Structures are given as C-alpha cells and as structure tokens.
Amino acid sequence: MKSLILQTASRYLMVLLVIFSVFVLLRGHNEPGGGFVGGLLIAGAFALYALAYEAKEARRLLRLDPRTIIGLGLVTAAGSGLAAVWHGQPFLTGLWLPYPIPFLGKLGTVFFFDLGVYLVVLGTTLLVLFTLEEE
Amino acid sequence: MPSLGVDLSFALDGLSLTFVLLVSGIGALVLIYSGAYFGEQPGGGRFFAYLLLFMGSMLGLVLSDNVITLFVFWELTSISSYLLIGFHHHTETSRASALKALLVTGAGGLLLLAGLLLMMLAAVQLGSPLEEAGRISALFSVDFRQHPLYLPILILLLLGAFTKSAQVPFHFWLPAAMAAPTPVSAYLHSATMVKAGVYLLARFHPILGGTIQWETLLIGVGVLTMLVGAIMAAGQRDLKRILAYSTISVLGILTTLLGVGTVLAVEAAVVFLVAHAFYKAALFMVAGNIDHETGIRDVTRLGGLRSLMPVTAIAGILASMSKAGTPPMFGFIGKEALYTAKLDIETIGLWLIIVAVLANVLLVAMSLVVAIWPFFGSFRQTPKSPHEAPTSMLLGPVLLAGLGMFVGLIPGAFDRSLGSAMATAILGFPVEMKLKLWHGFSRESVFVMALSGFTLATGFLLFKKLRPWLTRTLELACRLEPWGPGIRRAWQEGRLRHELTCRLEPLGPTRAYEGLLAGVTRSAQGVTRLIQSGYLRRYILITILAAVALVSYPLLHSIQPQLSENAWQLRPHEAVVALLILAGAITTVRARYRLTGVAALGVTGLGMALIFVMFGAPDLAITQVMVETLTVILFVLVFYHLPPFVPRSTRRQRFRDLTISIVAGLLMVFVMLATASIHLEPVLTDFFAQQSLSAAHGRNIVNVILVDFRALDTLGEITVLAVAGFGVYALLRLIASQKGEVEK
Numbered sequence A: 001m002k003s004l005i006l007q008t009a010s011r012y013l014m015v016l017l018v019i020f021s022v023f024v025l026l027r028g029h030n031e032p033g034g035g036f037v038g039g040l041l042i043a044g045a046f047a048l049y050a051l052a053y054e055a056k057e058a059r060r061l062l063r064l065d066p067r068t069i070i071g072l073g074l075v076t077a078a079g080s081g082l083a084a085v086w087h088g089q090p091f092l093t094g095l096w097l098p099y100p101i102p103f104l105g106k107l108g109t110v111f112f113f114d115l116g117v118y119l120v121v122l123g124t125t126l127l128v129l130f131t132l133e134e135e
Numbered sequence B: 001m002p003s004l005g006v007d008l009s010f011a012l013d014g015l016s017l018t019f020v021l022l023v024s025g026i027g028a029l030v031l032i033y034s035g036a037y038f039g040e041q042p043g044g045g046r047f048f049a050y051l052l053l054f055m056g057s058m059l060g061l062v063l064s065d066n067v068i069t070l071f072v073f074w075e076l077t078s079i080s081s082y083l084l085i086g087f088h089h090h091t092e093t094s095r096a097s098a099l100k101a102l103l104v105t106g107a108g109g110l111l112l113l114a115g116l117l118l119m120m121l122a123a124v125q126l127g128s129p130l131e132e133a134g135r136i137s138a139l140f141s142v143d144f145r146q147h148p149l150y151l152p153i154l155i156l157l158l159l160g161a162f163t164k165s166a167q168v169p170f171h172f173w174l175p176a177a178m179a180a181p182t183p184v185s186a187y188l189h190s191a192t193m194v195k196a197g198v199y200l201l202a203r204f205h206p207i208l209g210g211t212i213q214w215e216t217l218l219i220g221v222g223v224l225t226m227l228v229g230a231i232m233a234a235g236q237r238d239l240k241r242i243l244a245y246s247t248i249s250v251l252g253i254l255t256t257l258l259g260v261g262t263v264l265a266v267e268a269a270v271v272f273l274v275a276h277a278f279y280k281a282a283l284f285m286v287a288g289n290i291d292h293e294t295g296i297r298d299v300t301r302l303g304g305l306r307s308l309m310p311v312t313a314i315a316g317i318l319a320s321m322s323k324a325g326t327p328p329m330f331g332f333i334g335k336e337a338l339y340t341a342k343l344d345i346e347t348i349g350l351w352l353i354i355v356a357v358l359a360n361v362l363l364v365a366m367s368l369v370v371a372i373w374p375f376f377g378s379f380r381q382t383p384k385s386p387h388e389a390p391t392s393m394l395l396g397p398v399l400l401a402g403l404g405m406f407v408g409l410i411p412g413a414f415d416r417s418l419g420s421a422m423a424t425a426i427l428g429f430p431v432e433m434k435l436k437l438w439h440g441f442s443r444e445s446v447f448v449m450a451l452s453g454f455t456l457a458t459g460f461l462l463f464k465k466l467r468p469w470l471t472r473t474l475e476l477a478c479r480l481e482p483w484g485p486g487i488r489r490a491w492q493e494g495r496l497r498h499e500l501t502c503r504l505e506p507l508g509p510t511r512a513y514e515g516l517l518a519g520v521t522r523s524a525q526g527v528t529r530l531i532q533s534g535y536l537r538r539y540i541l542i543t544i545l546a547a548v549a550l551v552s553y554p555l556l557h558s559i560q561p562q563l564s565e566n567a568w569q570l571r572p573h574e575a576v577v578a579l580l581i582l583a584g585a586i587t588t589v590r591a592r593y594r595l596t597g598v599a600a601l602g603v604t605g606l607g608m609a610l611i612f613v614m615f616g617a618p619d620l621a622i623t624q625v626m627v628e629t630l631t632v633i634l635f636v637l638v639f640y641h642l643p644p645f646v647p648r649s650t651r652r653q654r655f656r657d658l659t660i661s662i663v664a665g666l667l668m669v670f671v672m673l674a675t676a677s678i679h680l681e682p683v684l685t686d687f688f689a690q691q692s693l694s695a696a697h698g699r700n701i702v703n704v705i706l707v708d709f710r711a712l713d714t715l716g717e718i719t720v721l722a723v724a725g726f727g728v729y730a731l732l733r734l735i736a737s738q739k740g741e742v743e744k
Helices: A004-027 A035-052 A054-060 A067-088 A109-132 B016-037 B044-063 B067-085 B091-127 B150-164 B171-180 B183-188 B195-208 B212-234 B239-260 B263-294 B309-324 B328-345 B349-372 B393-411 B412-427 B443-479 B483-494 B498-509 B507-531 B536-558 B572-590 B593-614 B617-638 B651-677 B683-696 B700-711 B710-743
Strands: none
Touching: A004 A109, A035 A054, A035 A109, A035 B617, A035 B700, A054 A109, A067 A109, A067 B067, A067 B483, A067 B593, A067 B710, A109 B617, A109 B700, A109 B710, B016 B263, B016 B393, B016 B412, B044 B067, B044 B183, B044 B195, B067 B091, B067 B183, B091 B150, B091 B171, B091 B393, B091 B507, B091 B651, B150 B212, B171 B183, B171 B239, B183 B239, B183 B263, B195 B239, B195 B263, B195 B412, B212 B239, B212 B349, B239 B263, B239 B328, B239 B349, B239 B572, B263 B309, B263 B328, B263 B393, B263 B412, B309 B328, B309 B349, B309 B393, B328 B349, B328 B393, B328 B483, B349 B443, B349 B617, B393 B412, B412 B536, B536 B651, B593 B617, B683 B700, B700 B710
C-alpha cells in the first residue's frame, strides 16, 4: 500500500514534526511540553514515515538502532543525576548554570534528564513499532 | 544503617576465636587436600571458589556482632554449601541432595531471621536504643526471659539452629549431603557448617539460656538426636555415611550439653566440640583417601589396606581412637568431661548418663568398624589398585589426628589458651577450666573412669558381635517370606545392612520432606492452571473483577460521595464532547471490523483530550493525543497479522461481559464523585507552586515535578518502559524465529 501523496506529505511533515518535538522538549520546563510528549511526537513522526514507506526506510533515516537510543536515554538520565553526586549533593538534585544561554534559556542538569526521558520514549516506541511492522 | 539497627560490626571473643581457628585451620588443610584430590580435573577452579566463599561466610558468621549481619552470613553458608554439595551437578542424586540441604537449612534460616527480628523488637521494648538492639554484645544486659515474646523468640531461634546442626527431625539432609566431594564433607560436615547451629546456641546461651523452656527443648531434642544418630550410624556400611550419622549423634550430645548449661556441661561441650572437629575432619579425609585410592567406600568390601597405605592407616586409627574415647586421646578427655557433667546434674542426670553411655557404646563400635575393617584382615580386590595417597592428602589427616593426641597428652595447651575463654563466652561469666587426663582416685572420678571403661568394653564386644549378629538376623529375615526375595538377594550380594537401612530411612522425615516438596509443586501447578489460563480475555476479566471488588469494598464503607451543586450545569460544548465520547464508545462495542473499532476508540480518546484542554491540563491533553495516535498505529500493525474478526461469543457471555462492564463503569463514576467530594488540604499544591520557579527554575509545575522534584520516580518509570519495550521485542522475535524454524 504505497501512496504517493502520503509519501510526499510525510517527507515534509517529518521535518516539521521533528523540529516541533525538539521545540516541545525545550519549552517543557516553562510551558506545556517536556521530554515525554516530545518523545511521543518524534516517535509519531517516524511511525508516519514507516507507514508511508516502510520500516527499513525509517530505520535508515533514524540511523541509530532504537535499542541503542533506549540505552543512550537511560544513561543520559542517570548521568544527569550523577552530576549532583559529583558535587556532593544527593542523587538527581538539579544543578543550574548561573547564566542563561542564548536560544536555550537557563540550562541545567534537569534538561539532560528530560532529554533522557525523550530518548527512552522514542526508542521504546519505535522498537515495538518497527519490530511489529517488519515481522 | 543505624536507623534500622543494622551495621557491619565484628567482635572477637573466646567462642569466636575457637571457631575462627577451626574454620581457617581445617580450611587450610582441606584446601591443600583438595588440590591433590581433584588433581587436574576440570572445574577445580570453580570448586576452590565455592570453598573459599564458604570459608569467608563462615568466618563472617562467627565474627559478626550484629544479628542481621549474622543472618546474612548464615544464609551465605547455606548457599555456598548448596553449591559445594551439588558440585557433581551432572548426577541426579547430587542435585537432589544439594537442594535438600538448601531447603532445610534455608527454611531454618528464615525462621531464624524471624526470631532475630522479634528479638530486636523485644530489646527495643525493653528499653534499649534501636542502634543497640541488633548488637549481640549489647544484648547480654537485656533481660529477655521475662518478656512475653521470649518463647516465640526461643523456638524460632532453636529451629534455625536445629536445621543447620542436623538435629532430629531435620537431620536427614546431612547423610544425603554425603553426595558431596569428600573434601567438602571433611570441611563442612565435621567442624564448620553443621557446627554453626551449635555456635548459635552457644552464642545466645548467655542471652536466652538458663530457663526451663531452654533446658527442656535442648535436652529433649539433643538426646533424641544423639540416640537416632548413633543407631542409624550402626546400620551403615558406606564410610562417609557412618561418619555423617555419628556426626549427627555428636551434634545431639553438644545440644544436650548446652541445654544443661552448668559450668561443667559447658566445659564438656567446649572440649567435645573441638575434639570432634579434629577427629571427624581427619576421618573424613581418611575416608576420602580410601575412596580415592580404591574406588569404594563400603567398609564390608575393604580390608588389609594397612600395609598398602600405612600413613593413612595410622591417621585413621588415631582419629578413631579419639572418636571412641580411648586414652590418651583428646576424645577421651571429652568423654570424661561429658560423663562428669552429667553426674553433676540432679534428677535427670542418671537418665542422661544411661542414654549417653548407650549412644557412646554404639559410637565406639562404629569407630572400631572405621578403624579396623578397612585396614586389617586380608586384602580384598578393589576396582583400583590402591597405594599410599600423595603427601598433600596425608598432611591433613595426620596433622589433625596427631593434634588430637597432642592435646590429649598435654591438655594444658588447650584449656588455658582457648578452653577457658570459650567457656567464659558461652557462660557469660569468667571460668577457669582445668583439664586432666588422669583425675586421681576420688570417688567421682573412679566412677567416671569405670563408665568410660564400660563404654569401651561394651563397644568392643558389640563390634566383635557385629558381623555374626548381622549374619544371624539376616538368616532369620530370609525365612520371613514377606520380606523374602529382595532381602535374600541383598544378603547374597553382601548388601544386607544397606538394604535394611534403605527400607528404614524413607520411613522417617525424609518421606515427609519429599511429600511436602511434591505437594508444593503440585499445588503450584494447580494454582497456575487456575490463574494462568493463557486467554487474554480471561486475564482482563479477572483483573477487572478483582479491581472492582478491592476498590468498592473500602469505598462503600468509608466515603459518601456527594454531587456538587453545579454538577448538572453542562455548557453546550461540554455536552457535545460528552456525546462524542459516548458515540465513540458505543461504536467501538458494536463495530463489525476491527479497524472501525479502533478508529471509534480513538474518537473516545480524543474526546478525553478535549476535556483535558477545557479543564486546564494542556500537558495531559497533548500526551493523550499522542498516545491515541500511536495506539491506533500499533493496533493497525497488529491487526495486519490477525485473522478476520468473527464474533464467537454466545448471548450469555455477552450479557455477562455487559454486566461486568457496567459495574466497572459505575465504580469509576463512583470513584470520581468520591474524589471530588473529598477536600484535600492543598499543602502539596501550594508547595510545588511556590518552589517550582524559585528552587527548580521552571514555571510548568507538572514538568518540574516530573524531572526535578520526583525525578527518581521518573527514572524508575523510564527504566520500566525500556524493559517493557525490550520484553515486547524479545517476544516478537521469539515468535518470528519459531516460525522460521517451522518453515525450514
């Protein structure tokens, strides 16, 4: 079931969705959004792409194996917590840079934690989706 | 963990020191011994790892000063002994024996834990601070004996000790454990593992001992064990099993002595414990040498080895002499001390002596069997041609047997250095111990000597009679038809005593154990069949019903839900969304195609998202939308693999499902109303609203809670998510690979 319209549309939508998911991830701390929703969004983008073409194409576009992404996400989230331990504070205490960074705003370890959530959600969803589709 | 009264503290006193020396001393000899015993066999490294693991846990056990640490090491010894007994894991009996030992001692360990926890509780109630409640050396000053929990504590603790030290009726794991390689028996089943229970009794004697309950339980069980062990030992022909049963008997004697608890009795226990550790470890190693060199352990098929294995023979004979309690061995002093201690007790003293003499007579006879049958008489053919064992396998038995004689000749070397300190630790007040080989001519000592002599003489007579006596009983048995053919054949093949014990053994606790084990397995299978039907619909049904039952009961009892005033004031757009959701739900249920059903379900979900938007939860709304979208995609992918949908359920089933759904739905409505009618103090909300920006630099409270305040929860959740993802992946791949195999 290959639809030319869906394929063409998904190619453009893909870019928009990925950008939007990053946007949602970044604004999460102050406005509605965050790692979980962002992760679902980008997973949705790849799911759309996989439906329009096939899972193999989507995998190629993703470059990394979903399993690797899950691992990276877990490590990022846990690592962001360890930063506080390094500074002698309890595990997962949020640490913040004193000055805001252009475009990103105030940056802290909490952001990396959210990034970890984002990656795990993305990886898990795609792992299941791709496996189901390829079967 | 001071808040739980758990810490890793260690203490050394006379009792611990003696055990430390036994554990590390015999341990070192056994390590040297096993080096040659296993030779270049594969898996030797694994064996040494297990053995050292056991050694470490045993040292931890006797040194720890905290009840919980003690328990942890206790269980570690059980686990490492499981690995050691099951070392020859390719044989069925070996695995079964290892499991038996693990289950019996493990169950005892759990009871022990319960006892220790109760003890900490009682200590706290009696006014000691929590940090001190687990510290053994601090418990001496606490008087548990008046506490109402005293009896439960005592019983639980004793059950732990009895299972570990193979007391009747838990003794059956020890003979079975003889399936272990011989070095393991020499180490675990002579001086360490089985003595751990005795150690526990000795350790808690000053804390819990001295009451009528303590005396009754310990003496009762001890005497029974002593007798059963001795009688069963007399029915064996396998060298190691003879030793195992006599160990049980000795453990019974030790328990009895600790139960009596007088100064003399404790001194006797100290001497007996150490003497037994020396000779039993030596004898096990001797048995190992014989087994290693000849290939058999059956005493009736061995003979004349003294000229072929002279050093082993000397070590074996010396150790057996100590075991039989002949002067000038250490075992003799032990036996003297035992009799003296029992003479000292009033009322039951006489009975105890009679029982002790009886058990010891049997033990003497069996020591003679072990010392004489393999080494003297004419040489018999064996599977391997025997010659003397290598030096490293002689070092252990010779040293230990020699030590038994050395301490017997110069008891001062023991009583002043270790004995007094150990007795002091067990009794809880200082004692001065004086051991002598020769006690002079006081009335008491002459009587004790006479008893010792009587024991030896009777034991010797019994030994002399053993072969002819057995032959005669077997002739008699052969005439009794019902026993008939099996016995006759057994006699002809020279397996009679074996056959008899084989028939007697399963009658006891072994049978109960096996019955229990089989029962547990059967009932587990039954429960599994009942619950794990394998039908998803059945699971969902059970889950919903259970949830309804569990939630509705407390809810109906405690909370009166109230409808708020404006409950019916529906705004138009809200009404539209509500209708949408209803329509979606009804369409889902009535759908003829799966795709329709899922699409309709999606409508319901999106309606929910709209409600979230209207009531100010944009985060939830976005998530809901995304989840709905991905769920639909997932469903579509799954449906692709399913056969077309055919409604199969009967009218009655549908009616049942409808009822259950309505009940569950009503319950949800009820829960909603109940939640709305409870007015929680908005402490948490206020806290998060205040702290969100100042402490966590974020204005989105939901997100800040997720990634900062409750980040640990989130970390746990994403880990679960990842694991679930991998689970699905593994299952799908498994099915795919199975399909692939079928196609091939």
